[in-house]
Amino acid sequence: MPNMLLDFEKPLAELETKIDELIKFSKDKGIDLSEEIKTLQAKAETLKRDIYGNLSPWQRITIARHPERPGTVDYIKMLFEGFMEMHGDRHFGDDPAIIGGIAKFYGEPVTVIGHVKGKDTKENIARNFGYAHPEGYRKALRLMEQAEKFGRPVLTFVDTPGAYCGIGAEERGQAWAIAENLTRMSKIHVPVIATVIGEGGSGGALAIAVGDYILMLENAVYAISTPETFASILWKDSSKAQDAAAIMKMTARDLEELQVIDEIIPEPLGGAQKNPQEAARTLGKSLQKALNSLKKLPPEKLLEKRYEKFRSIGQFISG
Amino acid sequence: MLKDLFRKPKYVTVHADTVKKDIPEGLWQKCPTCNEILYSKELEKTLKTCNKCGYHFRMSARERINITVDEGSFLELEADLASANPLGFVDYPDKIAKAQEATHIKDAIVIGEAAIGGNPVVIGVMDANFVMGSMGSVVGEKVTRAIEKAIEKRVPLIIFSASGGARMQEGIVSLMQMAKTCGALAKLNEAGLLYITVLTDPTTGGVTASFASMGDVALAEPGALIGFTGSRVIEQTIKQKLPDGFQTAEFLLNHGFVDMVIPRQQLRSTLEALLELHSTGGTENA
Ligand SMILES: [Zn+2]
Numbered sequence: 001m002p003n004m005l006l007d008f009e010k011p012l013a014e015l016e017t018k019i020d021e022l023i024k025f026s027k028d029k030g031i032d033l034s035e036e037i038k039t040l041q042a043k044a045e046t047l048k049r050d051i052y053g054n055l056s057p058w059q060r061i062t063i064a065r066h067p068e069r070p071g072t073v074d075y076i077k078m079l080f081e082g083f084m085e086m087h088g089d090r091h092f093g094d095d096p097a098i099i100g101g102i103a104k105f106y107g108e109p110v111t112v113i114g115h116v117k118g119k120d121t122k123e124n125i126a127r128n129f130g131y132a133h134p135e136g137y138r139k140a141l142r143l144m145e146q147a148e149k150f151g152r153p154v155l156t157f158v159d160t161p162g163a164y165c166g167i168g169a170e171e172r173g174q175a176w177a178i179a180e181n182l183t184r185m186s187k188i189h190v191p192v193i194a195t196v197i198g199e200g201g202s203g204g205a206l207a208i209a210v211g212d213y214i215l216m217l218e219n220a221v222y223a224i225s226t227p228e229t230f231a232s233i234l235w236k237d238s239s240k241a242q243d244a245a246a247i248m249k250m251t252a253r254d255l256e257e258l259q260v261i262d263e264i265i266p267e268p269l270g271g272a273q274k275n276p277q278e279a280a281r282t283l284g285k286s287l288q289k290a291l292n293s294l295k296k297l298p299p300e301k302l303l304e305k306r307y308e309k310f311r312s313i314g315q316f317i318s319g
Numbered sequence: 320m321l322k323d324l325f326r327k328p329k330y331v332t333v334h335a336d337t338v339k340k341d342i343p344e345g346l347w348q349k350c351p352t353c354n355e356i357l358y359s360k361e362l363e364k365t366l367k368t369c370n371k372c373g374y375h376f377r378m379s380a381r382e383r384i385n386i387t388v389d390e391g392s393f394l395e396l397e398a399d400l401a402s403a404n405p406l407g408f409v410d411y412p413d414k415i416a417k418a419q420e421a422t423h424i425k426d427a428i429v430i431g432e433a434a435i436g437g438n439p440v441v442i443g444v445m446d447a448n449f450v451m452g453s454m455g456s457v458v459g460e461k462v463t464r465a466i467e468k469a470i471e472k473r474v475p476l477i478i479f480s481a482s483g484g485a486r487m488q489e490g491i492v493s494l495m496q497m498a499k500t501c502g503a504l505a506k507l508n509e510a511g512l513l514y515i516t517v518l519t520d521p522t523t524g525g526v527t528a529s530f531a532s533m534g535d536v537a538l539a540e541p542g543a544l545i546g547f548t549g550s551r552v553i554e555q556t557i558k559q560k561l562p563d564g565f566q567t568a569e570f571l572l573n574h575g576f577v578d579m580v581i582p583r584q585q586l587r588s589t590l591e592a593l594l595e596l597h598s599t600g601g602t603e604n605a
Binding site for chain 2: 163165166167169170171172173174175176178179180182183184186187202203206210222223224225229230233234247248249250255258260306307310311313314315316317318
C-alpha cells in the first residue's frame, strides 16, 4: 500500500505516475517509447535525490509526524521477542501515552519503554497523542528501577510532542515527575540507551532520555518544544512554526553537532514509513552495537560517563 | 504567553492626583492586588510585601540575598559567567546585553557562599527580571557549580527559584540543563547534604521540572505562581477556564508538593531553624 504523500513529495509522485502510464501505454499499443521513458526515469531519479537529499527541517518534521511512520509499538514488534507489557505507576493509574515492559533483545532480557501516539484518530485519543501525564513518567521510572534491580539494560524510544498540559497533570505534579526521572535516571546503574524515533519535544521527551548513548533517526526531531510552541512563545504567533523550525537546530545533524546525540540512524529514502522493516533493521544493528559496548563498562564507569555527558552540555563565556 | 507571567506590578500608571503631590514618581508602588499605594521606605521595612493585603512583590536577586544572609557573609561565585549564542539566534546577544545593563547581573542567577544565622551555606538566587529568569547554559552551569561547591565544602544548598522556564533562545541546549542540574543534585543526595528549595513568584516550566522541585525541603512564598505549564497555555489546550488559585503556592501545599508556605518576614528564621536541625549533616551514601 502506498504511503500517504507529504506535500513536497507530490511532484515526484506525479512524475512516477506519468512514467507508469507511459510504460503501460507502450506495452498496450506495442510502441517503443523506451527513450522517452528512460529520460523521464532519469529525471525522476534526479528529482528524488533533490527532494530527499535536501530536506528542510520543516519537511523532516512532517516526516517525523507522518501518521504511518513506525512508532514504539512497531519497533517493539520488529526488534524484540516476547514483549510483556507492564502497567501502572502504583500511585495513580496507567498512562497509555507511555508503554513499557520486558522483552528479549537478541536473546537477552531488556526493559523497553517508549511514547506511543497512536495510529488512527481513535487510538490517538486513547493515547492522548503521545502527551504523557505524570503517571506515565512515574511508570517509566518504576520500570527502570525494576530493570536496575534485575540488571537488565533499558532501551527507550522517544516520540512525543511534549508533556501534557492540563489540570490533572498539574495537580499530580507534572514538573515533579519529570524532575524525579531526570535525577534518578542519572544514577540507574544499568546501561540506558535512548532513541529519538519521531518527535522529541521538551521535558516530556527528556524525561525518558537521560541515557548513556542517544541515537536519533535521520528524520526525527528533538527540541526544547514543538516549533509551534516556540513561535507562539517568542513571536506570539504559532503560525510561524516553519520559521521557528528553520532556526531551532532540531534535526539529527544539528544535534550531533551540538553533541546532544551520539549517532544518527539512516532511514530509507523518504523516511522510515517507506520501509519500516529496513528502518528497524538499521536501528537494531546500532542498538545492539551500543549495548554491547556499554555492557563492558563497570557500573561506576558507566555512571561517571553518563554524568559527564550531560554535565558538559552548555555554551558560555567566562568573563 | 509566558510573558504574561511577568507583568510587572504597575509602577506609574495611577493618575498622579491620587498620590500626594510632593512624592516624586518611583518612590511609591501600587499593590497589584489591593491597589494600596505603598511608599518605597515602607516597602523596604516590610521586605517588599503589602502591609494591607500581604501581597509579596518580586525581588531582585541582590535584594533577596541582602534580606536572607548574614550581613557581610556573601561571597559571590562565577559572577562573570555570561551567555553565548548556541543557536545563533538573531536578537539574542542584544537581548542579553540589554538585560545585563538593566539588572547589573550577567545572567538570571546569582550564586555564592554565605552564612545564615552563622550556618555556612551555598546559596543561589534567580532573578525574574533577567529575560524572565529563564534557564539557559549560564543558569544551568551556575546551578551545577553551586551544587558542586556545596559538595566540596560539605554545606547545605539553598536555591531561590524565580523563572519562566527553559530559555527558548538557547533551544535544546537549555533543555539539557535540566538533566545536567538534576544529575548534579543526585550527587548532592549521595553526599548526604541538605538541599532547601524556596519557590518564589513565578516558578514554571523547565526550572520547576528540574532542580527547583527536588529539594529535601520545599518552601514557597504565599501566593507565588508555581507550576509546569503557564495557565494561558493550559486554558488554550483544554479550552476551559482554570479554577481560582490554580498553581499557587497554597494549591501546591494542598496537593502535596511543598512542605510549607512561609511569609517573607519568617523566611529567614525558618531557614535558620532548618539549617540548625540539619547541622550534624546527613549520611553519605555513594
Ligand atoms: Zn495589597
